[in-house]
Amino acid sequence: MNFSEVFKLSNQLSKFSPNGKFLASCVQYRLVVRDVSTLQVLQLYTCLDQIQHLEWSADSLFILCAMYKRGLVQVWSLEQPEWHCKIDEGSAGLVASCWSPDGRHILNTTEFHLRITVWSLCTKSVSYIKYPKACQQGISFTKDGRYMALAERRDCKDFISLFVCSDWQLLRHFDTDTQDLAGIEWAPNGCVLAAWDSCLEYKVLLYSLDGRLLSTYSAYEWSLGIKTIAWSPSSQFLAIGSYDEKVRILNHVTWKMITDFGHTTTINNPKIVVYKETEKSQNLEMENLPFPPTKAAASSLFNTESKYEVVSTPVSLQTSKPVTDRPNPKIGIGILAFSPDNCFLATRNDNIPNAVWIWDIQKLKLFVVLEHLSAVRSFQWDPQQARLAMCTGRSQVYLWSRAGCVAVQVPVEGDFQVLSLCWHLSGESMALLSKDQLCLCYLENEGVK
Amino acid sequence: MGDWRTITVPIPSSESKNISQFTSEANMSPSSLYSQQILCASLPLAKNVHNFFRAFCTEENVDQSISYLDQELTTLGFPSLYEESKGKEVKRDLNIVAVLNCIHELLVLHRKNLLAQENVESQNLKLGSDMDHLQNCYSKLKVQKLQNIISSRATQYNHDMKRKEREYNKLKERLHQLVMNKKDKKTAMDILNCVGRADGKRGAWRTGKTEARNEEEMYKILLSDYEQRQKQILLENAELKKVLQQMKKEMISLLTPQKQKPKEKAEDSSGTVLSDVEEDTSELSKENMWELSCETVREQLTNSIRKQWRILKSHVEKLDNQVSRVHLRGFKDEEVISRQDHEQETEKLELEIQQCKEMIQTQQQLLQQQFTACDDDTSSLLQDCYLLEEKERLEEEWALFKEQKKNFDKERRSFTEAAIRLGLERQAFEEDRAGWLKQQFLTMTSFDHKNSENGKPQSAFSESSDQDNLTLHSEPSVCTSKITKSLPASPSTSELFQTVQHISENRY
Numbered sequence: 036m037n038f039s040e041v042f043k044l045s046n047q048l049s050k051f052s053p054n055g056k057f058l059a060s061c062v063q064y065r066l067v068v069r070d071v072s073t074l075q076v077l078q079l080y081t082c083l084d085q086i087q088h089l090e091w092s093a094d095s096l097f098i099l100c101a102m103y104k105r106g107l108v109q110v111w112s113l114e115q116p117e118w119h120c121k122i123d124e125g126s127a128g129l130v131a132s133c134w135s136p137d138g139r140h141i142l143n144t145t146e147f148h149l150r151i152t153v154w155s156l157c158t159k160s161v162s163y164i165k166y167p168k169a170c171q172q173g174i175s176f177t178k179d180g181r182y183m184a185l186a187e188r189r190d191c192k193d194f195i196s197l198f199v200c201s202d203w204q205l206l207r208h209f210d211t212d213t214q215d216l217a218g219i220e221w222a223p224n225g226c227v228l229a230a231w232d233s234c235l236e237y238k239v240l241l242y243s244l245d246g247r248l249l250s251t252y253s254a255y256e257w258s259l260g261i262k263t264i265a266w267s268p269s270s271q272f273l274a275i276g277s278y279d280e281k282v283r284i285l286n287h288v289t290w291k292m293i294t295d296f297g298h299t300t301t302i303n304n305p306k307i308v309v310y311k312e313t314e315k316s317q318n319l320e321m322e323n324l325p326f327p328p329t330k331a332a333a334s335s336l337f338n339t340e341s342k343y344e345v346v347s348t349p350v351s352l353q354t355s356k357p358v359t360d361r362p363n364p365k366i367g368i369g370i371l372a373f374s375p376d377n378c379f380l381a382t383r384n385d386n387i388p389n390a391v392w393i394w395d396i397q398k399l400k401l402f403v404v405l406e407h408l409s410a411v412r413s414f415q416w417d418p419q420q421a422r423l424a425m426c427t428g429r430s431q432v433y434l435w436s437r438a439g440c441v442a443v444q445v446p447v448e449g450d451f452q453v454l455s456l457c458w459h460l461s462g463e464s465m466a467l468l469s470k471d472q473l474c475l476c477y478l479e480n481e482g483v484k
Numbered sequence: 485m486g487d488w489r490t491i492t493v494p495i496p497s498s499e500s501k502n503i504s505q506f507t508s509e510a511n512m513s514p515s516s517l518y519s520q521q522i523l524c525a526s527l528p529l530a531k532n533v534h535n536f537f538r539a540f541c542t543e544e545n546v547d548q549s550i551s552y553l554d555q556e557l558t559t560l561g562f563p564s565l566y567e568e569s570k571g572k573e574v575k576r577d578l579n580i581v582a583v584l585n586c587i588h589e590l591l592v593l594h595r596k597n598l599l600a601q602e603n604v605e606s607q608n609l610k611l612g613s614d615m616d617h618l619q620n621c622y623s624k625l626k627v628q629k630l631q632n633i634i635s636s637r638a639t640q641y642n643h644d645m646k647r648k649e650r651e652y653n654k655l656k657e658r659l660h661q662l663v664m665n666k667k668d669k670k671t672a673m674d675i676l677n678c679v680g681r682a683d684g685k686r687g688a689w690r691t692g693k694t695e696a697r698n699e700e701e702m703y704k705i706l707l708s709d710y711e712q713r714q715k716q717i718l719l720e721n722a723e724l725k726k727v728l729q730q731m732k733k734e735m736i737s738l739l740t741p742q743k744q745k746p747k748e749k750a751e752d753s754s755g756t757v758l759s760d761v762e763e764d765t766s767e768l769s770k771e772n773m774w775e776l777s778c779e780t781v782r783e784q785l786t787n788s789i790r791k792q793w794r795i796l797k798s799h800v801e802k803l804d805n806q807v808s809r810v811h812l813r814g815f816k817d818e819e820v821i822s823r824q825d826h827e828q829e830t831e832k833l834e835l836e837i838q839q840c841k842e843m844i845q846t847q848q849q850l851l852q853q854q855f856t857a858c859d860d861d862t863s864s865l866l867q868d869c870y871l872l873e874e875k876e877r878l879e880e881e882w883a884l885f886k887e888q889k890k891n892f893d894k895e896r897r898s899f900t901e902a903a904i905r906l907g908l909e910r911q912a913f914e915e916d917r918a919g920w921l922k923q924q925f926l927t928m929t930s931f932d933h934k935n936s937e938n939g940k941p942q943s944a945f946s947e948s949s950d951q952d953n954l955t956l957h958s959e960p961s962v963c964t965s966k967i968t969k970s971l972p973a974s975p976s977t978s979e980l981f982q983t984v985q986h987i988s989e990n991r992y
Contacts, residue, residue: 097679112679117676118676118677119675119676120673120674120675120676121673121674121675122673122674123672123673123674125663126663127663137681139679139681147656147659149656149659149660149663150660154673156675156678156679157678157679157680157681158678159673159675159678161673181701181705182702190650190653191646191649191650199698199701199702201698202690202694202698203690204690204694204695204698206698206699206702214642224709225705225709226705226706226709235638243706244702244705244706245702245703245706257631257634
């Protein structure tokens, strides 16, 4: 593994372009576009205010920078650096902004979710969508970019509208049987839309592309319900993570639960491999680090390195007891992610925050548990293979694959706390983001930087 | 008084220590013994009865025990144990009747107490279970109550939320109006130049046609998805059917070699197997025609698989039984089979015995009825008739049976006699043979040219049994020569031959 040098970053805003050639990052109000392989600065744009949101268009030709405080969106072109576009929402305010799948329309959500303004870069025209719902995930585009689903709320009732993205025609509009719709998501095959209720009620509704209700699923009532949802890449399974520390898997044929995965505090099954992160004593085991030892020695003074050790079952995991009288308790399944080959599901149970659970989907059993020294902040699967990268806020990046797992120290001077990470679409490199720094990590499969 | 003193109770040696302990204290006042007895009272009565007998009263303190018992019983309300004193005698005689009555009363009381105790215990149990049940109900009720509270609160919150939301919507509308009305020049897009569309085409107006086209597109997408899924499912189905067919074929092939096995087993299994094989061949041809998509074909397949599986299961179970039996009694095939035969025979016989027993019972009943309930003449007559019929039948069968038995005995006897005779004759014959051999040796040279006269007697020999043939054929010349030469000398040999023939005839 090779690590690049460290670059400045603000707001943890750094994204790879969809075609994988460029890396855009924000430093305060400047937008820096680099080439991925050489990390040379290709373009530098200056925005009018601090950038809060950064997004590439689908064809990697344009970049959108949103500044919510000023209510501004600026769009930059890579091909023509002198081209500029500024969208000002004025007194309507701005809370969210995103591209449409064709890369020529920008959807701005105004303040208080009054409306969504659709700005067209081709025709300079504007359209409005009224009554959008203010929820966790109110907009969802199909993978092929043909359709958009939007959650709406009128007269204290929830609706879903389906639009054709090519001409923004309203295809279907139907109400949903939810108390408070919390989110919607298309299946990767673009034919089924999952809609789920807020955590006060456990309910998942599945709609077909033409607006018919296919099925409803509710596991229990009264207790807090759904926390996260994830579709498997083949659209065969829908994983529902809930506050009762379980993930329920629905199958696409009958939309009934085929199994549930419970996250217990002790693991007794000897067939499950448990990796535990343990601290290494300093001044040892430098072979992981590719840089000359002087730098490593310096960093090792500040950071205690750690490595994975296999622990034999029964293992008891570290739990954190959530405060029960506060809302949105840190309990239940907070993160769910399927591997791209459909074989694994990685989960995190928020009241066992140090552990990442990896479930084998082919056998529908727990496969591996990785326990770390600090709480897991985020993890992401390699887009090309079943390899999981995790970060916990320490200056290490953790990788797991079927072959094994490794904890790699980020060899930078000083402290580099990896708060989030982002894979390159080829799976050959990864961007590691800390509070104000960015570092690229190249994995050994391909050529060295 | 002397009577009950002579009761000797056998005491095991292990308890002798206790007894000596008790007896040593017997000379003390009975009240101290009484406390000890209370301690012993909780132990099983049967064991310590002997202890009591020895512990409380011994030969030395009889009077004291009587007086003590009398005291206790009178305080409890029982009549005195002593006889009424005639005159002022110090020593009073024991009233045995009173004693017995007291004992009886005590027994009755004891029984009553036991009953009462039982009742109390059962009541206790009932109350305990009732308590548990009530506690469960109570907890369930609590849960239900809480749930009701939660639901009522939830509806209240929902209502409040809706109210607040409506207010909020009103505000939003107001704000929206203000924002829209302001005609903000700022709300605009400042763009250098329009960008071309991603696909390079020009944008089209939104018309009814485009709407229709969009609908069409959408349905096409859905249809293609369904078609794909259906294809997958068909493939899966076909594979599963193939697997099932294979399984069926394998099961059939496993079961058909059983034709060589003993008849009883083969009859039921192979028959069905054969019929199945016929069925399957016809099925297969059918399926090839219908391409495995018909409901009836599917049902047939699953049914035949189930049947085969059942047969296979029963076969495996039989094999298991056989193996376990063989394992226990040694590995001999014939024994196994004969034992199975034997068991079947025993079963049959048991059945027969059962039937006979039932018959005897019914006959007994009828007999009883006949003897006891003779109110109705006709019924008794009828019963008589039945009985007579039965009796006659029985008698006939008995006669038959006796005859057969006699015949069997006769035959057995004759066989044994014949066997004995044969044995004796054989012995004699052997002796003779030995003698002849000797003579032959002696007269071998002189009788060579008389070998040609063998014809007639030889034919007689050829009729005899195989064993005799073997022995006789070896020396036909000798025998004939013997006959011709020694006929007048030893008539017994010819007799022997005749009897041998006779025996051989008898045997067959």
